[in-house]
Amino acid sequence: MYCNWGILGPGFIATRAVIPAIQGLSNARILAVASSNEQRAREVALRFGIERFYSDYQAMLDDPDIDVVYIALPNHLHREWTIRAATARKHVLCEKPLSTNAEIVGQPHFARYCSIY
Numbered sequence: 001m002y003c004n005w006g007i008l009g010p011g012f013i014a015t016r017a018v019i020p021a022i023q024g025l026s027n028a029r030i031l032a033v034a035s036s037n038e039q040r041a042r043e044v045a046l047r048f049g050i051e052r053f054y055s056d057y058q059a060m061l062d063d064p065d066i067d068v069v070y071i072a073l074p075n076h077l078h079r080e081w082t083i084r085a086a087t088a089r090k091h092v093l094c095e096k097p098l099s100t101n102a103e104i105v106g107q108p109h110f111a112r113y114c115s116i117y
Contacts, residue, residue: 004031006066006090008057008081009073010044013095018070019048034060057081061088071095 005022007014010033022028030050035041038055045053054060061069061084068091071081078094085092 001027003028004065004067005029006032006034006060006063006069007044007050008034008060008069008071008085009077010035010040011072014070014072015044015048018072019044019050022070023048031065032060032063058084061085061090066090068093 005028007019007030010019019030022030030048032052032054033041033044033048033050034054034057035044036055036057038053041053041055044050052060052063054063057073060066069085071078071085071092071094073081073095082092082094
């Protein structure tokens with residue numbers, strides 16, 4: 001059985017380090033990649049043999065086959081998409097920083113979203 005990953009934001013770190021590392025695991029596979037640029041998502045999917053690609057982040061989160069999401073979006077989007085992924089009942093690995101505002105991360109509502117399980 002595989003742990004199916006989705007990649008939000010196929011940038012430098014994702015394509016140079018994270019995707020190859022996940023693909024090296026025997027119990028994990030990258031099932032989908034999402035980018036705001038459909039051509040970029042398609043190119044990364046073809047380059048790494050990833051089955052699905054999305055030009056809409058939420059559409060990837062709505063994919064019931066995705067178990068865990070790696071968030072490698074620009075920093076100002078980390079908080080929003082971490083909450084959205086958790087709300088979609090996905091496990092989340094988010095690049096640092098979790099938010100560009102430390103005060104928001106410490107608020108109870110943020111912790112509630114991040115501990116849905």
